[in-house]
Amino acid sequence: MKIRSFRGGVHPPEEKITSSLPIQEMPLPKKVVILLSQHTGAPAKPVVKVGDRVKIGQKIGEAQGPISSTIHASLSGKVVDISDHSHPLGPPSLAVTIESDGRDEYHPKIKHNNDYFRLHPNEIREIVREAGIVGLGGAAFPTHVKLSPPEDKWIDTVILNGCECEPYLTCDHRLMIEKIYEIVQGLKIIAKTLEVTSCYIGIERNKRDAIKAMREEIRNEANMEVIPLKTKYPQGSEKQLIKAILNREVPSGGLPLDVGVIVQNVGTALAISEAVRKGRPLIERVVTVTGKGIKHPANLRVRIGTLFQDLIDYCGGFRGRPGKIIMGGPLMGFNQYTTLVPVIKGTTGILVLLKEEVVEISERSCIRCSRCVDVCPVDILPNLIAQYARKDRFDWAEEYGILDCMECGVCAYVCPAKIPLVQLIKYAKVQLTRATGGTGDTGVTGG
Amino acid sequence: MSQKLVVSVSPHIRIKGNIPRMMWDVVIALVPATIASVYFFGFKAIYIILVTTFSALITEAIIQKLCKKPVTIFDGSAVVTGILLAFNLPPGIPLWMAGAGGAIAISIGKQAFGGLGHNIFNPALVARTILLISFPVAMTAWSPPRFISFDALTYATPLTALKENSILTPLKDLFLGNVGGCIGETSALALIIGALYLLLRKHITWHIPFTFIATAGILCWLFGGAELFRGPFLFHVLAGGLLLGALFMATDPVTSPTSRSGRMIFGIGCGAITALIRLKGGPPEGVSFSILLMNAFAPLIDRFIRPRKKARVKRGK
Incomplete structure (x- = not known):
């Protein structure tokens, strides 16, 4: 039988070192920091106050608008803080900090539905x-x-x-x-x-x-x-x-x-x-803590809002000198500048690369080898679009399909000249969105 | 956290390969043909290769120094240009001419356009063409290979022999390289071994070589004989610079189109022009001209051959 697939793509080393390790239940953390913006769309609005006692599964953030999501307490305890906290995906944003009372009590509304x-x-x-x-x-x-x-x-x-x-x-x-x-x-x-x-x-x-x-x-x-x-x-x-x-x-x-x-x-x-x-709301998820920079890599079931540092400590801490800490995988993951960010609903993994694995890359000029074109799964020309981005010709970049790009990173992965293609494409996309007020429509005149 | 962390945009892993590795791989791929050139033309061949290579390296270093750019002579690209130029020179060429060729290749062919990745034409072919026009006699000073096996017109290349005297060189000699010609182009066997290595390492794809060779071969087969379909197909594939050109010169990524279909158009164009010059033109061989001409068309091909566009959803507006 023909193996089904798609055009393009790459096969990097799999490195699935934790694939045979059963999921472990991580002990309850002392506190959780639950960000109110963990999803695509509008951030939730807090519905608790500092000092409130909350139980597991209690709603603490109300969805705002059609594309948004509700946020729940993942620990029973006291709300100690509602303020901006560092976010794994971007600038600090509003978060509810809950200190555990150690009782792990579920909200009474959570019950099985056999029907x-x-x-x-x-x-x-x-x-x-x-x-x-x-x-x-x-x-x-x-x-x-x-x-x-x-x-x-x-x-x-x-x-x-x-x-x-x-x-x-x-x-x-x-x-x-x-x-x-x-x-x-x-x-x-x-x-x-x-x-x-x-x-x-x-x-x-x-x-x-x-x-x-x-x-x-x-x-x-x-x-x-x-x-x-x-x-x-x-x-x-x-x-x-x-x-x-x-x-x-x-x-x-x-x-x-x-x-x-x-x-x-x-x-x-x-x-x-x-x-x-x-009847259980989304209060926990499985996170793969992995990479050569982690002493004991593991698959952990953790409460949403647990700090990365707690997960890393539970896995025995760092091995060697950490070079990069990434939320997600190595191709699309987000680089972190601190371990004091909380697990969010979209945290698939925490990947720690060793200092030795993080090589500083010196960029050379494009030799038009077109490997990026060959591997691009959405059939665009990353090399050309990156050139346009560099020249601030965002209108041309759009004409050549920059908005089809999902930033999967295979182009930059294979580039022998080590051109930061994804970075340039992201930059051009941001500029395009700004110029068109978010519609991504044509008619941009650059800059 | 006391340690400093590196922060960058994804992807966080990269392939190990880079441009210098690619270029040195091309140099490795040219080794079999280098050995063949020494075998068939003696040590004169290695002198020519060394002279063009060093001249290319030195020219690159001087120009980069003068332009206050980082000197990148160790990335292997100038070495590749130097060797390829030498391969396109006749064994009888004076060494100073070869040296001048290396300097022309880098200065006019490459650095004048802005260096690696920016040149429109293949630098080695630019230099060869300039030499050919400037020194037509020296550039066609063919000397016979050392083990010449047949006595007809020993000083000519197989294509000249065919064009002027209607003599077909035996295929076995063509395949091994035991014929007159430029030092690197004669041994089909050595060139194919090198090209297989590049294919294996995925530095080149089959698109340009296949379409180039097939088009030239088929056109020569169609129109190259006394009547239609009587042309010597294999002779035309193996003779002259077709293999060297199709496998190593036309596949230069910088001067060929980016898309796969674009590369095929490029190869077909090269093949057609080669056949046209070989059968109807003045000079016996047309590979280098065909590649240079198609180099000029590469940006145009890129402009019109785009990856297939998907259907578009109308956005609300």
């Missing part, structure tokens, strides 16, 4: 919204929005994303082995909510145990199929996954729902299952 299969799709959407679930693959897009496609879009397929194509990360891999029943329940709930009949589970072929376990689990499900995919980055990107599994192409500037597909990460499916069946 969950009788729920109306709209009730499920409401539960998902209230549970503050966002895409757990890293992008953190509010899930209830994805589950509510516009009336005029016909959705016929759900794809469960178990690719985990970034090197090092293994949290989804472990979940697919340890929480397989819950994940499949979550998938069923998603399928029911969207009233679709065909479900695919895409898993890269380097996770053979997960493919086997998943096939075993769904052997009696007529409308579900496991699709083994080529191990290639960025296989786990929505549009590339849809292309690989269904051979449908999401149009430029469009969304998966434009081709009738909704993609959900396996971790998100688990969270949906927990919320719908057990």
Whole structure:
């Protein structure tokens, strides 16, 4: 059988050193810092005051507007501070700090729902919204929005994303082995909510145990199929996954729902299952703490808001001199300047690279070898666009499809001249957004 | 945290390869042909290669010093230019001429445009062409290889022999390189070995060499004989500078188009012009002119051949 995949992409060393380590429950931290902006869209508004006592699962941040997400307390204890705190994805933003009372008490509203299969799709959407679930693959897009496609879009397929194509990360891999029943329940709930009949589970072929376990689990499900995919980055990107599994192409500037597909990460499916069946909001997630700079790499289940430092300490601290601390994988992850940032809903991993692994790169001029063009999964010309960005010709950059770029980083990864292609593209995108007021429309005159 | 952390934009890992490694890989790929040139033309060949290479290196260093740019002669690119130029020179060339060629290649062919990555034309071919026009006699001073096996017109290249005397050189001699010609172009075997190495290391793709050689070969097969479809296909593929040009000169990334389909158009163009010059033109060989001409078209090809555009969703406005 032909292995399904997409055009372009790269296969960096996998480095999945934690793939056989079971998920460990991390002991409760003394305090958590829960950022109110952990998702794509508007930040939540705090609904607690300093001094309030909160219980696990209690709402502490109310979603603002249609694209936003609810935030819950992940510890029982006292709210000690509501102020700006450093954020792993950008400038400091508002956060609620809760000090643990050590009792680990759940809010009384959290209870199991044994009748969950009788729920109306709209009730499920409401539960998902209230549970503050966002895409757990890293992008953190509010899930209830994805589950509510516009009336005029016909959705016929759900794809469960178990690719985990970034090197090092293994949290989804472990979940697919340890929480397989819950994940499949979550998938069923998603399928029911969207009233679709065909479900695919895409898993890269380097996770053979997960493919086997998943096939075993769904052997009696007529409308579900496991699709083994080529191990290639960025296989786990929505549009590339849809292309690989269904051979449908999401149009430029469009969304998966434009081709009738909704993609959900396996971790998100688990969270949906927990919320719908057990009433649990999203207060914890699995984080892969890994890299050569970590003494004992591990897959940890941690409360949202736990500081990176606590996770690193639990894993035995640093080994050697840390050079880079990254939230996420090495290709798209965000570099951190401190370990005092909290885990957010989109934290897939904490990767610590050794000082020796971080090589300072001297840039040379482009020799037009076009490797970036060959590997680009969205068929744009990174070399040319980067040149335009450097010349501040953002209008040309847009004409050549800069807005199709998802910043997967394969171009910069392969560039023999070590040109910071992603950096230049990001810069041009920001400038474009500024010039057009966020619509990304043409008619920009540069600068 | 007392230690300082590095902060940068993703991606946080990069491939190990870089431009100097690529260039030195090309140098490695040229070793078999270098050995063949010494084998067939004696030590004169190695002198020519050394002279052009050093002249290229020194010229690059001087110009970069004068322009107050970082001196990058160890990135291997000038070495590649030097060797390729030497490969395009006849064994009988005076050494001072070869040295001048190296200086021309780097100064006019490369640095005048801004250095590595900015030149429009292949620097080695620029120098060869200037030498050919300036010293037509010395540049066609063919001397026979050491083991010449047939006695017809020993001083000519196979293509001259064909054009002027209608003599077909045996294919075995062409394949091994036991014929007259520029020092690096004669041994098809050595060139193919080197090119396979580059393909394996993914420094070149098949697009340009295949289309170039196939187009030239097929056109010569079609129109190169007494009647249609009677041309000597394999002879034209192996003779002259076609393999050297298609495998090592036209594949220069700087002066060829970026897209795969663009590269194929480029190769077809090179092949067609080569066949045209070989069959209808004045000079017996046209590989270098064809590459230079297509170099000029590369930006234009890039302009029109874009990656397939996806359907666009109308944005709300």
